[in-house]
Amino acid sequence: MSRTTVNRVLLGVAGLVLFAVGVLVLAGGLDLYGRLGVDPPGWWPLTSPDQPVVSVESRTHWSDQGWWWPAVIGGLVVVVAGAAWWLFAQLRRSGPAxxxxxxxxxxxxxxxxxxxxxxxxxxxxxxxxxxxxxxxxxxxxxxxxxxxxxxxxxxxxxxxxxxxxxxxxxxxxxxxxxxxxxxxxxxxxxxxVAAKPAAPGRGGRRKHPRVR
Structure with missing residues (x-):
């Protein structure tokens, strides 16, 4: 997979995630659930303008578990290492300038x-x-x-x-x-490039091999 393809996939995934989070935050901040009469699930984030984005219960739900902080720190390390690797890959050129x-x-x-x-x-x-x-x-x-x-x-x-x-x-x-x-x-x-298949009744298909 080329560097351009990887960049497009990463940017596309990051854009979709940020867009989804933004829509959820905007819907709660504008009280769209109450205005539209929609009853979101209890675990749904930010259901009203007065509610914080991350509730106290969500922040402290797993904090008393022994695996919680190692998992959080390990996840952050993976994210930072991945971001650093991606940045280094953009700056590095495979050939001479x-x-x-x-x-x-x-x-x-x-x-x-x-x-x-x-x-x-x-x-x-x-x-x-x-x-x-x-x-x-x-x-x-x-x-x-x-x-x-x-x-x-x-x-x-x-x-x-x-x-x-x-x-x-x-x-x-x-x-x-x-x-x-x-x-x-x-x-x-x-x-x-493979040729387009011929229309029915006009000689059938002609296949061209792909050589790499």
Missing amino acids: TVGVPTPGASGLRLRLRSRALEEVLETGAVALPEVDRADVHLVRGPRHPRLRAAVRLTPGGDPAALVEHFETGPRTDARTSLGLAELPADLRVRV
Whole structure:
């Protein structure tokens, strides 16, 4: 699962929880239960404007149990550790922020290129290849030993073998030459989009394999 997917799931879950809590607090604070004649369950939080969000009974219900405080502290530690891990994952980049570009004929000049700019150029070059529907390219590892990680989606009926050859002689070779590297390893993941099923009576279905 990619970092973007994890972020979306976490943000979606957090948003739903906060929205539900906000609706409950708002309904109790505006006395909507009394105005609408709704009788909420006894355990329902904040049923009237004069009631605190967390009642005294709720705060002290388990406080005399020996497992209560260890459980609370352990839960808070897990939450803080998870939040710290998530923050560290956002700040950490799997590859170098910049890469050096050779400047032949310009002695003493050091030129560096943002990795994201190089990735965008490679993605544009990959999308321009025949039968390519979408491409996602990332530069990983250190600046002295970079490595490409690419995910390419082909149109229905695309030829993965032809794509590998075009990617090797096109974007990968261009990037290696531009960076002045003798080698530029690459991990290429290819997926072929399945064709839409044909309408009944028009030849049936034609299946296209998905290659990774």
